[in-house]
Every structure is written in C-alpha cells, then in structure tokens.
Amino acid sequence: MPKHLLHTAAITAAVVLSAVLPTASAQETIHYSPATHVFRIDTPAVTYALGVNAQGDLQAIYWGAPIAPADPVPMPARHAEVASFDGPTTVTPFEYPGWGSVDYTEPALKITFPDGNRDLVLHYLSHTIAADNLKITMKDISRDVFVDLIYTVDPATGVIGRSSVITNRTKEPLTIEQAASATWNLPHGSDYTLRYLTGRWAGEDHLQTQKIAPGTTVLESRRGSTGHQNNPWFAIERGATPNPDEDSGEVWFGALAWSGNWRITVEKNQVEDIRVTGGYNPFDFAYPLAPGATLATPAFYAGYSGHGIGEASRILHRFELTQILPQKPAPRPRPVIYNSWEATEFAVDEPGQTALAEKAASIGVERFVMDDGWFGARNSDHAGLGDWYVNPQKFPHGLKPLIDKVHALHMDFGLWVEPEMVNPDSDLYRAHPDWVLNFTGRPRTQARNQLVLNLARPDVRAYVFGFLDKLLTENDIAFLKWDYNRNWAEPGWPALGPDSNQQKTVYVQYIRNLYSILAELRAKHPAVEIESCSGGGGRVDLGILGLTDEVWPSDNTDPFDRLSIQDGFSYAYSPGVMMAWVTDSPGWLNQRTTSLAYRFLSSMQGSLGVGANLNHWTDADFATAKDLIAAYKSVRETVQHGSLYRLISPRGFGETGGSENSATESVSPDRTQAVLFTFLHSSTMGYPYPQVYLKGLDPAKQYRIISIYGTLAKDTPETASGAYWMHHGLTPDLTGDFKAAAFKFEVR
Numbered sequence: 026m027p028k029h030l031l032h033t034a035a036i037t038a039a040v041v042l043s044a045v046l047p048t049a050s051a052q053e054t055i056h057y058s059p060a061t062h063v064f065r066i067d068t069p070a071v072t073y074a075l076g077v078n079a080q081g082d083l084q085a086i087y088w089g090a091p092i093a094p095a096d097p098v099p100m101p102a103r104h105a106e107v108a109s110f111d112g113p114t115t116v117t118p119f120e121y122p123g124w125g126s127v128d129y130t131e132p133a134l135k136i137t138f139p140d141g142n143r144d145l146v147l148h149y150l151s152h153t154i155a156a157d158n159l160k161i162t163m164k165d166i167s168r169d170v171f172v173d174l175i176y177t178v179d180p181a182t183g184v185i186g187r188s189s190v191i192t193n194r195t196k197e198p199l200t201i202e203q204a205a206s207a208t209w210n211l212p213h214g215s216d217y218t219l220r221y222l223t224g225r226w227a228g229e230d231h232l233q234t235q236k237i238a239p240g241t242t243v244l245e246s247r248r249g250s251t252g253h254q255n256n257p258w259f260a261i262e263r264g265a266t267p268n269p270d271e272d273s274g275e276v277w278f279g280a281l282a283w284s285g286n287w288r289i290t291v292e293k294n295q296v297e298d299i300r301v302t303g304g305y306n307p308f309d310f311a312y313p314l315a316p317g318a319t320l321a322t323p324a325f326y327a328g329y330s331g332h333g334i335g336e337a338s339r340i341l342h343r344f345e346l347t348q349i350l351p352q353k354p355a356p357r358p359r360p361v362i363y364n365s366w367e368a369t370e371f372a373v374d375e376p377g378q379t380a381l382a383e384k385a386a387s388i389g390v391e392r393f394v395m396d397d398g399w400f401g402a403r404n405s406d407h408a409g410l411g412d413w414y415v416n417p418q419k420f421p422h423g424l425k426p427l428i429d430k431v432h433a434l435h436m437d438f439g440l441w442v443e444p445e446m447v448n449p450d451s452d453l454y455r456a457h458p459d460w461v462l463n464f465t466g467r468p469r470t471q472a473r474n475q476l477v478l479n480l481a482r483p484d485v486r487a488y489v490f491g492f493l494d495k496l497l498t499e500n501d502i503a504f505l506k507w508d509y510n511r512n513w514a515e516p517g518w519p520a521l522g523p524d525s526n527q528q529k530t531v532y533v534q535y536i537r538n539l540y541s542i543l544a545e546l547r548a549k550h551p552a553v554e555i556e557s558c559s560g561g562g563g564r565v566d567l568g569i570l571g572l573t574d575e576v577w578p579s580d581n582t583d584p585f586d587r588l589s590i591q592d593g594f595s596y597a598y599s600p601g602v603m604m605a606w607v608t609d610s611p612g613w614l615n616q617r618t619t620s621l622a623y624r625f626l627s628s629m630q631g632s633l634g635v636g637a638n639l640n641h642w643t644d645a646d647f648a649t650a651k652d653l654i655a656a657y658k659s660v661r662e663t664v665q666h667g668s669l670y671r672l673i674s675p676r677g678f679g680e681t682g683g684s685e686n687s688a689t690e691s692v693s694p695d696r697t698q699a700v701l702f703t704f705l706h707s708s709t710m711g712y713p714y715p716q717v718y719l720k721g722l723d724p725a726k727q728y729r730i731i732s733i734y735g736t737l738a739k740d741t742p743e744t745a746s747g748a749y750w751m752h753h754g755l756t757p758d759l760t761g762d763f764k765a766a767a768f769k770f771e772v773r
C-alpha cells in the first residue's frame with residue numbers, strides 16, 4: 026500500500042468522504058485533499074475530479090459542468106463484486122489502467138517483461154501541483170515501472186490536456202505494447218451519442234453520428250499519419266437526437282495531438298459506463314524500453330460544453346488559437362494567398378509565375394505561393410521528389426528573380442515542398458535506396474509514383490532539415506506549403522537489424538523527427554509560416570497544428586462540396602487555420618458550374634486563397650475578385666478568430682434530414698462585428714430561402730447590416746438591435762441554383 030495511505034486505512038469501501046478543500050484558495054485551479062485523496066480541477070467551465078481509492082488505484086470521479094468548490098466530491102468505493110464474471114476491477118473507472126489483474130476493458134498501458142510476465146497494476150505513488158499543471162506518479166505494485174500522468178489545464182476554456190511518461194527503472198529491458206495518452210471516463214448515464222469525422226481523399230470531414238451501444242467503436246489510423254479516413258477528434262453528447270442540437274445539451278469532446286498512427290476507442294462496458302481511450306495505435310506497435318529509458322505519449326485534450334456542440338466547437342477553436350498554434354495566444358490573421366497549382370500543375374517557370382503574380386497582386390493578394398514542379402526533374406509526379414535544387418530550365422537564374430518580382434508587387438513569397446517523399450526516379454533514391462521505409466527483400470509499393478523516406482533515420486532527418494534550412498537561408502521565403510502525398514506501406518526499418526520490436530519504434534520516432542524538424546526550422550527562421558497539407562486534409566490534428574499555422578482541408582475545391590467539408594472541419598478545427606481557394610468553374614472534380622461570387626463566398630468562410638487560372642479571367646472577374654477580397658479583409662479577423670455559429674448546416678445532405686442549404690455566422694470577440702454567409706443549393710417549388718436567425722450578438726446593441734454580396738428581402742431594416750437580428754431574423758434574397766449572399770453587421 027502506498028505510504029500516504031497507511032494512516033487512512035480506515036477509508037473502506039463503505040466510507041464516503043467529502044472533498045471539502047480547507048486550504049485551497051478559490052483561485053487555484055488544481056487542488057488535492059490529503060484527507061480524501063481527491064484531486065479536483067476547477068475552471069469556470071469545467072470541474073474534473075479523480076482520486077486514490079482504498080486499494081491505491083487512481084479512479085475517475087467526476088467530469089462535467091462546474092460545481093462549487095465546497096460541494097462534496099466523494100471518493101467512490103470500487104464496485105462490489107456482483108458475480109465472479111464481473112469482479113470489481115472489471116468495472117472500476119480507472120484513470121489510467123495498466124493491463125493486469127482482472128480487467129477486460131481497453132488498457133492504457135500494456136507491457137511485456139523479459140521473464141514473460143505481462144501483468145501490470147498501477148497504484149498511486151506521489152504527485153506535484155505547479156500552477157495549472159498536475160503530475161501524478163504511479164508505479165506497478167511490484168516492479169519498478171513508473172508512469173507519470175501529466176495534466177495541463179487551460180482555465181479560460183476548461184480544456185484539459187493529458188499525457189503520460191512511462192519510465193523503466195527495472196534492471197532489464199521491457200517492451201511497451203500499448204500506450205495511451207489518457208483514458209477519459211464519462212459520467213454514468215444512458216442515451217449518449219457519439220460524433221466523429223470520417224472521409225477520404227477529396228471527401229474529408231463527414232460528421233458521423235451514432236448512439237453509443239454496448240461494445241467498442243474504434244477510430245484510428247494505421248496509415249503512418251493522421252489520415253483522411255478518420256480524424257482524431259470525438260464528441261459525445263448526452264440525450265442527443267439524431268440531428269445534433271447546436272445550442273443545448275451536454276457535450277464531452279476531445280482531440281489527440283498526434284500525426285502518426287493513432288487510435289481512439291469509445292467503449293461502453295457491461296455496466297454501461299463509457300470510457301474513451303486514446304493514444305498511440307497499438308496495431309503493430311512495440312516500443313522497447315531499456316533500463317532508465319522513457320516513452321512519452323502525445324497529449325490528448327478534452328473539454329466539456331453545457332451548451333451543445335456549437336459551443337464545444339467554439340471552445341476548441343479558442344483553445345487552438347490561444348494554446349496550440351505556433352503564434353498563440355494571438356495568431357496573426359492569415360494573408361490572402363494565390364497558388365497556381367490548379368492553373369499550371371507542374372508547368373511552372375519564371376515567366377508564367379511572374380505573369381500570374383502580377384495578376385494576383387492586382388486583386389489584393391498578399392502572398393504568392395509557387396506549388397509543385399519547381400525543383401529537380403519534376404515535370405510530372407513520376408520524377409524529381411527528393412532532389413531539392415531549383416530546376417535550371419524553368420528558373421535559369423534561380424528563384425531570386427521571381428521572389429524579387431513578388432516582393433516588388435507587395436506580396437510575400439511561399440513555396441511548396443514535400444520533404445518526406447522520394448520518387449524512385451530521382452538522384453536521391455539512386456544514391457540512397459536504403460533511405461525509404463521497406464522490408465528487406467519485399468516489394469516497395471509505390472503510390473503516386475513515390476516512396477516514403479524513413480524520417481526516423483538520423484541521416485534522413487539530417488538531409489531533410491539540411492535542405493529546408495538551406496532553402497530558407499538562401500531565399501526570402503515567408504511560407505512553406507508542406508505536403509505529404511501518400512500513406513505508408515511496408516513500414517520496415519532494416520538498418521535496426523532483425524528485431525521487429527526495435528523496427529516498430531518507427532511509428533514514434535518518425536513523427537518525433539517530423540515535429541523536431543518543424544520546431545528547429547521555426548526556431549531558426551521565426552518569420553516563416555507553414556501549412557500542413559497531405560493530399561488535402563490527410564494531416565490535420567492538434568499535434569501538427571502546434572507547429573504549423575494553417576492546413577489545407579481538401580484537394581476538393583468544388584465550392585458546394587466545400588460547404589460540407591468546411592462544416593465538418595469546423596466541429597474540430599478553427600476556420601482561422603482552414604485555407605480555402607477560389608478555383609475555376611467548371612471544377613475539375615465534379616464539373617459543376619458555379620459563379621465566381623459563389624466560389625468566393627464559399628472560400629471566405631475560412632482563410633481565403635485564390636487558385637484559379639487568372640490568365641483566363643475577364644475584366645469583370647478581376648473586378649468581382651478585387652471587391653470581394655477587399656470585403657474579406659474587412660471581416661477576416663472575425664471569420665478567422667471570432668465565434669463561429671453553424672446556422673443552417675449542409676450536413677446530412679440526403680441522409681439525416683439535413684439541408685442542402687448552408688449558413689454560417691461569425692461574431693468578433695467584442696461582438697461589434699458579425700458576418701453572415703448564406704448559400705442556396707436549388708430553389709424548389711417557389712419556396713423562399715429559410716429565415717436566418719443570427720446568434721451571439723449583443724441583444725441591446727444596434728447593428729447596421731451591410732451587404733458584402735447579394736440582397737435581402739425588401740422590408741429588411743438597415744439597422745436593428747441584436748435582439749431583432751437574432752429573434753426576428755432576416756431573409757436573404759436567394760433564388761436559382763448555387764447562389765450565395767453575405768452580409769456584415771456592425772455596431773453603429
């Protein structure tokens with residue numbers, strides 16, 4: 026029994042003590058009561074409590090709406106045995122369960138020792154509290170395996186970050202087979218609904234909704250990176266109907282900060298308790314730990330909203346902007362960019378890019394980005410990846426003349442790179458065929474004619490950092506679009522020898538090196554901003570967002586498809602990181618024809634970019650673009666950093682009764698400005714567009730409505746109170762197919 030429990034052996038299963046906090050001041054976020062062994066995290070939005078039970082286990086107690094510091098938070102006893110099949114440890118809501126004793130639920134940690142023992146029972150040992158950070162150390166009941174549970178608290182949002190550090194202080198090596206960042210136990214209850222995001226290339230961020238039934242739902246990536254297929258985010262709502270209510274209901278949500286193989290399980294056990302476990306994906310996982318060595322898990326952040334999933338999203342957005350992004354707590358607004366990928370693909374050269382830059386500057390673009398094709402023998406996706414020297418045919422005088430021209434046009438310059446990949450047809454691969462992920466003697470499966478460099482290798486890490494550092498040192502580059510255009514295959518690391526467990530450390534070490542390269546580049550080149558792209562939204566998570574300033578949500582730039590992709594994206598991620606380009610019509614993917622204004626308004630819901638072929642634009646197109654870019658600049662702080670309200674959701678089109686129309690509203694933090702985007706799919710049977718009711722305004726203030734694009738029903742007042750716009754609402758004058766209108770509201 027841990028030392029601190031010796032004098033409290035009187036805490037028995039039947040005794041329930043209250044966690045009144047005699048010494049804690051009201052301002053402290055984290056309290057520990059030595060009398061009851063209960064830890065409490067109290068923020069204005071959330072109370073979270075856990076404690077040490079009579080057996081020495083760390084057990085979850087409460088997570089939800091804030092309760093008064095003086096309220097009792099009893100340390101519950103372990104459940105009694107109800108049957109030999111359902112012993113107490115099978116149903117105890119452990120805070121971080123080791124796999125051992127009797128527990129059939131998802132363990133947070135599973136270890137194999139060299140003597141064949143695989144039993145691990147973690148008990149509380151000690152803790153430290155420093156400001157908004159809590160560290161609880163646990164230890165196996167007999168072996169010197171120590172686990173630090175790290176809690177970080179953001180008092181402003183109530184978001185708690187959890188991770189663990191596992192240390193082997195035995196004299197023998199051991200192997201970690203499963204390591205989660207955290208187990209989150211939900212309050213006991215029924216009628217829970219799970220929401221999560223699924224997708225594929227060009228079809229990211231579909232919101233899925235399902236009742237949580239007994240059993241386990243597994244969200245994961247086995248692809249080596251975050252992946253398009255699932256995103257490491259969840260939200261669980263109590264008492265939800267099939268269509269989520271944006272503004273009411275209790276919601277517990279979380280996001281994992283890891284860009285490699287990850288897994289989140291949502292499990293309802295035999296007594297119908299729900300727990301969410303997330304961290305490294307245990308599939309094909311092993312991490313040998315030598316004596317004295319440690320393994321740290323990524324952070325798993327989670328929060329609570331008592332006001333529906335709309336508020337849950339706004340909490341996460343705010344948390345990302347103030348706590349995660351590299352420019353936290355006040356990221357600079359994203360500049361309006363131009364990118365020529367859809368216009369030119371690989372056919373980039375100095376005259377062509379210069380001509381596009383001139384046109385881009387004329388409409389108010391602030392950053393000109395040259396995409397793929399500028400380096401090596403890169404004339405298609407068949408060759409050149411890995412050879413990061415400027416292509417001498419396309420740019421005979423290097424990048425400088427183009428960069429100078431872009432600067433003369435008052436834009437900064439950005440460049441596309443795909444550092445982790447190599448085409449077999451490249452000088453790099455010919456020189457270092459052993460640098461890619463592979464199993465000796467097995468096929469090396471290509472995707473998009475490329476292989477994945479094993480970034481876990483120190484020599485590959487040095488090469489990748491070296492060329493990027495050189496590129497940024499020798500050229501005045503403000504922005505990198507960092508791409509990653511395939512998933513892993515044959516993830517071997519033969520240089521480590523035949524021990525497959527050693528080779529499996531690639532899953533951790535690769536991503537660590539990716540993060541460390543990004544961190545080192547940012548430290549050395551602090552003015553450079555970076556976008557995370559992976560064939561669209563294949564690498565969007567809170568881990569990469571700690572090191573990049575924005576993401577490319579999808580290669581699908583169809584403005585109608587984007588409305589639902591952007592809607593799904595917004596459940597987990599801030600519009601401030603969501604790059605969105607205006608491209609050509611008909612679009613390459615769906616061959617859908619839409620007006621330039623419709624395309625602009627769709628992209629203006631995030632960080633605006635232009636990706637159309639400006640050589641084909643008419644004077645009228647340039648005039649429309651110039652007006653709308655100027656209008657965007659007048660609302661972008663609100664769009665990017667304000668509070669987002671999903672007013673009419675395009676989600677569920679054709680499935681769960683959702684609408685084909687879409688409307689979003691963003692409100693500035695001081696509520697003096699709001700911006701409304703409305704989209705009509707198709708008028709039917711002469712029905713007018715639905716009445717739009719604004720949210721989040723100051724009811725007492727007078728707001729003037731100003732058209733960004735489009736008109737309103739004739740009787741709409743020019744100025745009215747926040748209460749009017751929220752309760753009376755307004756009708757945009759939208760008829761036809763694929764029509765859009767946008768308005769801003771400003772306090773007079």
Ligand code: GLA
Binds near residue numbers: 366441510559580
């Ligand atoms: C990926 C990106 C695109 C573009 C191409 C270039 O598909 O998502 O935006 O950069 O690569 O090859």
